[in-house]
Amino acid sequence: MMKLALLATLAGSAAAFAPAQTGARSTALNADFSKELGVQMPLGYFGGGFLKDADQERFDRLREVELKHGRISMLAVTGYLVTYAGYRFPGAEDIPAGFAAWPALYATDDGKQVLAQMFLFLVTAEIANRSADWLDVEPEFVGDYRNGALDFGWDKFDDATKLKKRAIELNNGRAAQMGILGLMVHEKLGNVDSLLPPHF
Known part of the structure; x- marks a missing residue:
């Protein structure tokens, strides 16, 4: 009986060092982005297929690209409307x-x-508007390129106001992307003059 108990103990201890059976694991984190900044009416949450099986790093990268394109589009719409209104730099009147x-x-x-x-x-x-790792300044959020140099009173806002202003920037950028696309289409169609009054 003693030999049987010893044999069972040895078999049990050997099983502790045997490779464990592991099931297949999914590499996707299935993160829930439905509560992120920018999820608001009228669209609500819309990932467009880009966030399927995405992790937080991918989401942050897409958000950074969205902010950048939005900022460029806001400048593009403003520039388009200003030049359409007839304003030019000296020497560029023609x-x-x-x-x-x-x-x-x-x-x-x-x-x-x-x-x-x-x-x-x-x-x-492009070089200046990115995270400056060498400055030892941690960005407050994705797309925060102040790098400790520009403030304009941002640090005086409370968290709710900061979140609101970030949402406004995000949605203005989204609208500007649609706006510049619309101006491009209507210019190609030749009917921009029917949309925008001359020298408004």
């Missing part, structure tokens, strides 16, 4: 409004210099 400005700028030497300046500005903005 440049047409809208997307017809690109070939007009490319056609002259001065225009090519303007395009080169625009390109250099965009490269500089």
